[in-house]
Amino acid sequence: MAAAMPLLVHVVVARSAPSVAQPLTVGTIVVFAAVLIAAWPARAAHLANDTHNIDDVQVAFGQALASSPASDIVWAVDAGAIRFFGAPFVVDTIGLNTPEILGDDRQAFLDRHEPKFLDLFPSWSEVQNERHLELRSQTFATSTPYTVASNRWMRSHVLVFCEPPGLRGRMIVRGRPLAFRCAS
Numbered sequence: 001m002a003a004a005m006p007l008l009v010h011v012v013v014a015r016s017a018p019s020v021a022q023p024l025t026v027g028t029i030v031v032f033a034a035v036l037i038a039a040w041p042a043r044a045a046h047l048a049n050d051t052h053n054i055d056d057v058q059v060a061f062g063q064a065l066a067s068s069p070a071s072d073i074v075w076a077v078d079a080g081a082i083r084f085f086g087a088p089f090v091v092d093t094i095g096l097n098t099p100e101i102l103g104d105d106r107q108a109f110l111d112r113h114e115p116k117f118l119d120l121f122p123s124w125s126e127v128q129n130e131r132h133l134e135l136r137s138q139t140f141a142t143s144t145p146y147t148v149a150s151n152r153w154m155r156s157h158v159l160v161f162c163e164p165p166g167l168r169g170r171m172i173v174r175g176r177p178l179a180f181r182c183a184s
Contacts, residue, residue, distance in 0.1 A: 005032065046147055053142045053155070054081065060140045061157050062086040065117065073183060074117040075110075075171055077125050078157065088116065093125070093173040107179060114183040118160040118171055123153035127160055129169030136161040 006028045014021035058078060062085025065074060072088035079092035091113050092098040100109040118127050120137065129135065138159045146155035162182035170177045 049144050049147045052144045053146055053148045056142045056144075057140045057155070057157050058082065059085055061119070061159055064138060064140075064159055068116070072116040073113050074119065075113075075115045075178070075180065076119040077121040077173060078119065082119065089113070091115070093119075093171065093178060101178070110178055110180065114181050115162045116183045118162055118180070120158035120160050121153075122156060122158075123151065125171060125173045127169060127171050129167055131167065133167070136163065 006025050009028045010021055010025040013024050058081035062082040065072075065082065065086030065088055068086070068088050070087050070089065073091060074082060074086065074088045075091045075093050076082045077093055079090045079094070079097050083090040083092075083097065090097065091101065091110070093101065095102040098109075100106070119125065120127050127135065139156055140159065141156035146152060148154065162180065165182050165184040167182040168180070169182075170179050172178070
């Protein structure tokens with residue numbers, strides 16, 4: 001909307017006062033440019049911090065899986081960087097990249113894709129298992145104040161190692177239970 005403002009000013013003013021339309025449009029562009037230039041240092045610092053946050057959590061999570069074979073499977077809540085930097089097949093438990101889990105055959109699809117890893121994302125997901133075992137895990141958290149989103153829980157993800165093989169449980173994602181059996 002802001003980028004279109006000078007054009008909108010020009011169109012509106014040109015209809016009622018054509019003689020001032022061009023100078024007013026140029027003035028609007030100059031004011032917008034000044035505001036953008038003044039705001040740039042703070043915006044650049046914010047974007048740099050956002051980048052640090054993403055590198056600390058999502059990229060590091062994916063890189064931790066980079067040496068795993070492509071035949072391994074990870075059930076992820078936030079699949080983007082995990083899919084890009086990691087090697088295992090990613091089941092996106094939200095469904096953006098794995099629409100198969102949105103339909104009635106969700107559990108059949110999940111049963112065919114037994115996880116070796118799970119993405120525990122506080123306030124979005126939890127992992128429960130039949131034996132109430134404390135599963136081995138690795139936490140990835142931001143090293144700078146979290147600024148990517150307003151939900152403070154998004155500042156960390158936990159890579160859960162789904163073991164021992166055959167262990168059954170459920171991963172609850174946004175209130176939706178997904179039954180799993182750890183891959184052999």
